[in-house]
Amino acid sequence: MEILLSKPVLVGLHLGFGIIGIDAFLWLLGELRGKARRKPIVITALVGVLSFFGSWIAGGYYYVTYYGNFVRPVIKEGLAPWAHNIMMETKEHIFLFIIPLALTIYFAVLLTTEELESAGIRKTVMYLAAYVALLGLAIGAMGFMISAAARWGAVN
Amino acid sequence: MLSALFVVVVTIWAELSPPLKNWLAEWSGHHWVSKSIFSLLIYFSGLFLFYYVPKQVDGNVVRKYLNALLATTFLSALAIFAFYTGHHLGVF
Numbered sequence: 001m002e003i004l005l006s007k008p009v010l011v012g013l014h015l016g017f018g019i020i021g022i023d024a025f026l027w028l029l030g031e032l033r034g035k036a037r038r039k040p041i042v043i044t045a046l047v048g049v050l051s052f053f054g055s056w057i058a059g060g061y062y063y064v065t066y067y068g069n070f071v072r073p074v075i076k077e078g079l080a081p082w083a084h085n086i087m088m089e090t091k092e093h094i095f096l097f098i099i100p101l102a103l104t105i106y107f108a109v110l111l112t113t114e115e116l117e118s119a120g121i122r123k124t125v126m127y128l129a130a131y132v133a134l135l136g137l138a139i140g141a142m143g144f145m146i147s148a149a150a151r152w153g154a155v156n
Numbered sequence: 157m158l159s160a161l162f163v164v165v166v167t168i169w170a171e172l173s174p175p176l177k178n179w180l181a182e183w184s185g186h187h188w189v190s191k192s193i194f195s196l197l198i199y200f201s202g203l204f205l206f207y208y209v210p211k212q213v214d215g216n217v218v219r220k221y222l223n224a225l226l227a228t229t230f231l232s233a234l235a236i237f238a239f240y241t242g243h244h245l246g247v248f
Binding site (some may be wrong): 028049056060064081082085086090092093094096097099100101103104107108118119120121124125127128131135 | 159160163164167185186188189191192195198199203214215216218219222223225226229230232233236237238241243244
């Protein structure tokens, strides 16, 4: 259990779950486009939701326990204080949209393929899935910049 | 939508008002954890409210609200990014 709460493992779990979540919603986009059967669509969306939850928990624990005391001061006094002031602050709050968005998509795909089509919302759900994936990628890019700023702050 | 709007409003407000940020921090131990919990509570409250309030809902209505959700979350993300950029640059 201790190793799961170590800093590198927490960051790894945060990133890993995030990547699975992004990939799941990209996969879902493909399945909706190809009008796949309901069961794979529902499972893919559920994997996406649970992965983002996992990313939220692992990242949140790391952020609350370690980031504020150990990482933030290094970044703010380093080469790129904007990595915290803009990137981290934006990332930690945008992330709060992802879970409700992912849940909304999951509830939408509980409809059958025929219901999605007859209600005229299949394309809209596709756009939402694409948007969640893009948000995830943007958050990931911001996380990379924050980590790099911390490394360079520590080195310098 | 409600959840996203809540996050934007409480984030900007708390950043400009230390007493609110302190209250959020005291509520759960960390301001971000409090915002996380409240945003989920608002989401699920809205979900139950709109599910159980009886009204006629067809595909057009659902599509309209899903499109509004897309627009709201996109603009909310932009608003948060713009706020923190301005805050860092000393604009506000």
